[in-house]
């Protein structure tokens with residue numbers, strides 16, 4: 273089961289279990305290692321300093337905390353942070369210890385996830401083929417893509433997508449994880465953990481209205497950048513869609529700590545905007561503000577699969593054979 277807990281707005285997921293179940297032929301050890309995130313993201317020196325403070329029982333750096341608090345004052349989505357803090361504290365009180373027991377050891381704090389970081393470099397080298405080359409299903413299979421049952425892979429530039437589908441084909445679910453421009457990806461250029469970015473203006477040109485069925489859903493992963501959030505709003509308008517709900521993905525370590533603190537610059541969450549055609553009333557009962565909580569894969573930008581959550585909260589969505597999932601790693 274990859275939904276480990278679901279009550280009220282909190283949905284705890286295991287992305288690892290999902291991958292192991294969906295891809296039984298994949299290398300289990302390699303997959304599991306991707307999720308071996310023991311401590312929050314820190315610089316190595318910061319991790320060592322923290323370990324030392326714990327060992328010597330000394331105070332933390334208050335100045336830094338104050339700077340983080342100040343940065344949050346200018347954060348445009350403060351209401352989301354307030355909401356997620358409340359949900360997280362509920363999770364810590366009632367759920368954490370059963371599912372993510374214990375705390376990181378001093379050795380784990382010092383190691384600062386080095387094992388998993390090295391592992392990702394290795395995985396990225398193995399995957400360092402041309403992911404963006406156009407190829408059909410047979411080519412994809414030859415290229416060692418692991419393709420789940422009942423899926424038809426189309427690997428192409430998204431703006432050419434319509435060329436590869438039969439003209440009248442409509443999808444019940446379009447899941448988009450756009451290649452947002454962001455500082456991390458720019459900084460990581462050439463390191464193997466970056467991706468090709470796409471200007472928001474080009475993403476708007478994806479012919480979503482031609483591809484979506486009348487009662488279909490569009491789900492869009494979005495970062496916490498005001499410009500990107502506004503872009504999603506304008507795309508929806510342009511595509512004749514309306515937002516129905518917003519869900520959150522809160523990222524934690526294997527001991528249930530947030531992968532980073534809430535701050536004005538970096539946050540331990542992303543949002544998923546769910547939309548449908550403006551005149552469609554089918555999805556009025558989809559719950560708003562669900563918080564998906566999971567240990568993220570150490571591969572940058574790798575999202576947890578939404579299939580188990582969709583099965584649970586949107587069970588009337590027709591079967592997945594017709595779903596178009598823009599998820600290059602799955």
Ligand SMILES: C[S@@+](CC[C@H](N)C(=O)[O-])C[C@H]1O[C@@H](n2cnc3c(N)ncnc32)[C@H](O)[C@@H]1O
Pocket residue numbers: 428429430431449450451452467468469470573574575576598599600601602
């Ligand atoms: C945010 S990542 C997707 C991550 C993926 N959903 C996952 O869970 O691992 C965006 C992806 O879009 C790809 N991309 C960038 N420009 C593209 C284009 N024009 N057509 C298709 N894919 C593109 C990037 O290379 C990157 O792999």
